[in-house]
Each structure stands twice: as structure tokens, then as C-alpha cells.
Amino acid sequence: METNDFTVFQPQVEGKDLLGLISGYQQANFLYQAFTTGIFECLTNEPQKIEDLAEKMGYQADRTRFFLDALTAMELAVKEGEQYRITPLAKTYLCRDSHFFLGDLLDMQFSIKQGSAWSMMGSWLKGNSTGEGHNPQAIFQASFVRAMAQGVLSDNSIFQTVELISRHPCFAGAKNVLDLGGGHGLFPMALQMKKPDLEITVFDLPQVREVSEEYVKIFEREVYFCPGNFYEDELPGNQDIILAFDILHPVVPAQKEQVFAKAYRALRKGGYLFYKLWFLDESRTKSRRAALFALKCKIINSDSHVYTYREATEMLEKIGFKIEGMLTVGDNASNILVARK
Numbered sequence: 001m002e003t004n005d006f007t008v009f010q011p012q013v014e015g016k017d018l019l020g021l022i023s024g025y026q027q028a029n030f031l032y033q034a035f036t037t038g039i040f041e042c043l044t045n046e047p048q049k050i051e052d053l054a055e056k057m058g059y060q061a062d063r064t065r066f067f068l069d070a071l072t073a074m075e076l077a078v079k080e081g082e083q084y085r086i087t088p089l090a091k092t093y094l095c096r097d098s099h100f101f102l103g104d105l106l107d108m109q110f111s112i113k114q115g116s117a118w119s120m121m122g123s124w125l126k127g128n129s130t131g132e133g134h135n136p137q138a139i140f141q142a143s144f145v146r147a148m149a150q151g152v153l154s155d156n157s158i159f160q161t162v163e164l165i166s167r168h169p170c171f172a173g174a175k176n177v178l179d180l181g182g183g184h185g186l187f188p189m190a191l192q193m194k195k196p197d198l199e200i201t202v203f204d205l206p207q208v209r210e211v212s213e214e215y216v217k218i219f220e221r222e223v224y225f226c227p228g229n230f231y232e233d234e235l236p237g238n239q240d241i242i243l244a245f246d247i248l249h250p251v252v253p254a255q256k257e258q259v260f261a262k263a264y265r266a267l268r269k270g271g272y273l274f275y276k277l278w279f280l281d282e283s284r285t286k287s288r289r290a291a292l293f294a295l296k297c298k299i300i301n302s303d304s305h306v307y308t309y310r311e312a313t314e315m316l317e318k319i320g321f322k323i324e325g326m327l328t329v330g331d332n333a334s335n336i337l338v339a340r341k
């Protein structure tokens with residue numbers, strides 16, 4: 001190619017977003033590796049010398065300097081002369097004593113399993129089998145449920161969700177709320193803060209009780225944890241509100257329908273179901289988060305199915321629900337389908 005046309009260096013389409021993803025991945029790897037060193041338990045609000053930090057960590061001081069400078073560039077530490085202190089960002093999200101701690105979420109996202117789902121994609125596309133099938137007892141361990149809690153605590157979605165539900169006309173007269181597959185139970189706990197006479201039941205697998213009870217203690221709430229398996233057991237009845245948030249991805253639509261039929265039976269007449277999900281749009285390509293999630297679920301487990309909003313409404317109408325509409329939670333791409341018995 002012989003040309004003096006300088007515009008050959010200018011792409012027709014901007015690559016900024018793709019480059020952002022690539023460098024974001026690099027930064028995310030650094031963040032995770034930094035987290036696993038334990039440095040955020042070592043940095044304090046008071047500035048400390050490199051030598052002191054290095055000694056506490058068992059590191060070489062000259063190397064630790066580079067590490068601390070990189071943490072400073074990431075706004076996880078502040079450099080003051082030759083000393084370093086922790087930033088409020090790192091203190092809030094990366095220290096174990098904060099209830100916004102993101103450690104389990106980081107561990108989950110960087111686990112070998114998460115990475116391998118994507119690395120299996122090529123093989124899966126050729127028709128090879130990749131998953132071991134869905135095993136709820138193995139997946140929904142305490143660390144997974146803590147990771148779920150950390151996700152919703154840090155992205156403001158509890159606050160936004162509770163604002164939306166508490167403004168719904170059904171809320172003022174509600175007495176009993178069931179959080180189906182509620183895990184940590186943070187959503188109804190936050191609703192109870194708005195309405196202290198609410199009686200909350202969290203229905204989830206027995207092994208999840210421990211995590212739910214941790215949050216009951218932190219937020220000083222009263223919650224009844226009902227251990228059970230929603231594929232096998234009936235749900236506690238006479239509910240005014242049922243929350244079904246981010247559940248049932250791993251199963252085929254017929255099985256989802258059976259669980260929602262149980263939810264229908266557990267509601268009193270006139271009671272409301274709030275079904276929150278990253279619903280796909282009709283083209284199944286939006287939101288980006290939902291489309292990637294749908295693919296990843298499918299690679300891991302061929303029974304998984306992420307609903308479009310229309311598929312979900314049709315399923316609920318078939319059971320007998322009247323669909324009232326959709327509430328948009330906001331930045332994290334979740335929507336809440338509102339349905340009445």
C-alpha cells in the first residue's frame with residue numbers, strides 16, 4: 001500500500017468502547033489480585049510508611065512502593081509524601097468489617113468456574129456438552145448468597161427497588177411479605193424499615209439460613225426464615241406481597257411455571273407479585289447484561305432460560321395473574337413485573 005493519505009490512520013468506526021473493555025479487564029485483574037493480598041486490611045485511615053506496610057505484609061519495601069503507587073492510581077489508596085492511607089472507596093467496599101464489603105462477589109466473578117463458562121463457549125457452539133447440569137445444593141452456598149447480597153448492596157438497587165414497591169398502593173395495607181428465593185432477605189428487610197409492622201418470611205434452601213441470619217443481625221430486623229425447596233415444597237400462604245427477585249434462571253419454562261403457580265396459591269386474593277429480573281427485550285439482544293447472562297447460563301446449563309418480558313407475562317397470565325405493568329429499577333438493567341392475584 002503506497003499512499004500519502006494520512007486518514008488511513010483514522011478508523012471509520014471508533015474502537016474506544018472495545019479498548020475500554022480490554023483495559024477494564026486488566027484493571028479488574030489488578031483489583032482482584034490486590035484484594036487477595038490482604039492489603040486493604042492493612043492500610044488504614046492514618047498514613048503509614050512504605051517500610052511499615054511492607055513489614056506488615058511480609059513484602060520487600062522497594063517492590064511494595066510500586067504496588068502502592070498502582071493502588072493510588074486506582075483511587076484505592078492516597079499517597080501523602082512517602083506515606084499511604086486507604087481511600088473511603090476501598091474502606092467501604094474492600095474491607096471485611098464494612099457491610100458493603102464486596103469480597104465474595106469478587107471471589108465469585110474471578111473464580112475458575114466463571115472464567116471457564118466463557119472459555120467453553122467455542123466448544124459449546126460446536127455442540128459439545130459443557131455443563132454438569134443444575135445442582136442447587138452445590139451452587140447456592142453461603143458465599144454465593146453473600147455475593148448476591150454484596151451486589152445489591154453496592155449498586156443502590158435495594159434503595160431504588162424499595163422506593164418503587166413502597167410507593168405502590170398495595171404497600172400501605174400489606175401485612176405479610178414472602179421473599180421467594182430471597183437468600184440474604186435484604187429487600188424485605190429494607191421494606192420493613194419503611195413499614196415496621198410488616199411480617200417477613202424468607203423462603204430459601206436450608207443452607208442459606210446462615211447468611212440471612214447474618215444480615216438480620218447487622219440490620220437488626222425480624223425475619224422468619226422458612227427453609228424449603230420451591231420445586232418440591234408448598235409456600236407459606238396468606239401473603240399480601242410476594243417478591244420473586246432474580247430466581248429460577250436455571251430451569252426450563254415449565255418448571256418456572258410450577259413455582260409461580262405455588263406463588264399464586266400462597267397469595268391472598270388481591271395480593272401482589274413483584275417479579276424482578278433482567279428481562280430480555282423481544283429481540284433477545286437487550287439489555288446487554290441480560291443477553292450475556294442468558295448466553296452464559298445456557299453454556300453452563302442447557303435447561304436455563306432467561307425470559308423476555310412478554311414470555312414472563314404470558315406465563316403469569318396463564319396461571320391466573322392480572323398483569324399490572326413494569327417498574328424500571330434503573331442503572332442495573334433490572335425491571336420488576338407487577339402482577340395481581
Ligand SMILES: C[S@@+](CC[C@H](N)C(=O)[O-])C[C@H]1O[C@@H](n2cnc3c(N)ncnc32)[C@H](O)[C@@H]1O
Nearest residue numbers: 136140148181182183204205229230231245246
Ligand atoms: C440469584 S439468587 C437471588 C437472591 C435474592 N432474591 C436477590 O435478588 O438477591 C437465587 C436464590 O434462589 C435460591 N434458590 C435456588 N433454588 C432454590 C430452591 N429450589 N428452593 C428455594 N430457594 C432456591 C438460592 O438459594 C438463592 O438465594
